Amino acid sequence: MAHFTLWDCSKASAGSLAVLLLSGGMAWAEARWSQGVFPVxxxxxYxxxxxxxxxxxxxxxxxxxxDIAAPLGSPIRNWWGGVVQQVINDGHCGLGLVIQSGPYEHVYCHLSGSVQGGVxxxxxxSLQAGNRLASGTLIGHVxxxxxxxxxxxxWGVRYGGRWLNPAAILRAMAASQRQGR
Ligand SMILES: [Zn+2]
Structure with a gap:
């Protein structure tokens, strides 16, 4: 697909991500990148x-x-199966979600909608902490x-408390899906 070429903007830190994943996360995710879902x-x-x-x-x-620019109200899909860890409502992230998938935490910010009583x-x-989500589930709107x-x-992704470059993850997913794994 044509939009894969947009990922050139992440060249600078792709190298360090590969090292990090090979030394840890890759063992968990290696054969399964193709199961990931593009969040938008x-x-x-970008x-x-x-x-x-x-x-x-x-x-x-x-x-x-x-930052993935998309029309207001565009559907956002859960990148990977996991559990809602936190519903965010603050002046920086705005309305957002943190979802935990194994050793990964993925963060979604600037959503539309509302947050009340942690929901x-x-x-x-309708989501709150503790909800279990399959990959690809509709989790909100831009x-x-x-x-x-x-x-x-x-969209942010943290592994073991360290922020990864999500663009490199999307690239790995795209490569994996092209290979039909
Ligand atoms: Zn941002």
Whole structure:
């Protein structure tokens, strides 16, 4: 598919991710990357890549994920089967979810919808900590909540407390799926 070429923006840190995964996470995920689901199927591009950057309101800051620009209300799918660890509602991430899958935590920010009493709701979606989710489950919709200047999904992946470059994970998934594994 044509949009695989968009992942060039992550070249800088792809090397360190490969080392990290080979030394740990790869053993868990190795043969199963093809089971992963792209969190936003239809998107218009990456507006911000992993690593140091100038923030949306000026000033240099680390960026612990990638920003995937997509039309407001675009469906967001769970990357990997797991359990909702946290429902976020703050001024930075906005409305968001943390999902735990084995040694990985994946974070979704700037969602549309609402959070009340620890329950995230958007359309038919209703999620709270402890909910078990299959990969590919609809978990929310793209919004502009929190520190966001336009509709996009901020997607971060942490392994053993360390942020990975999600673009490199998407690349590995794409390669694995091309090989039909
Ligand atoms: Zn972001």
């Amino acid at each position: 199927a239809v998107f218009s591009g 507006t911000s890549h992993f690593g140091p950057r100038i923030g949306p309101f000026g000033g240099r800051e680390p960026h612990h994920g990638i 995230y709701r958007s359309g038919s979606v 919004g502009v909540s929190g520190r966001s200047t336009g509709p996009h999904l901020h």
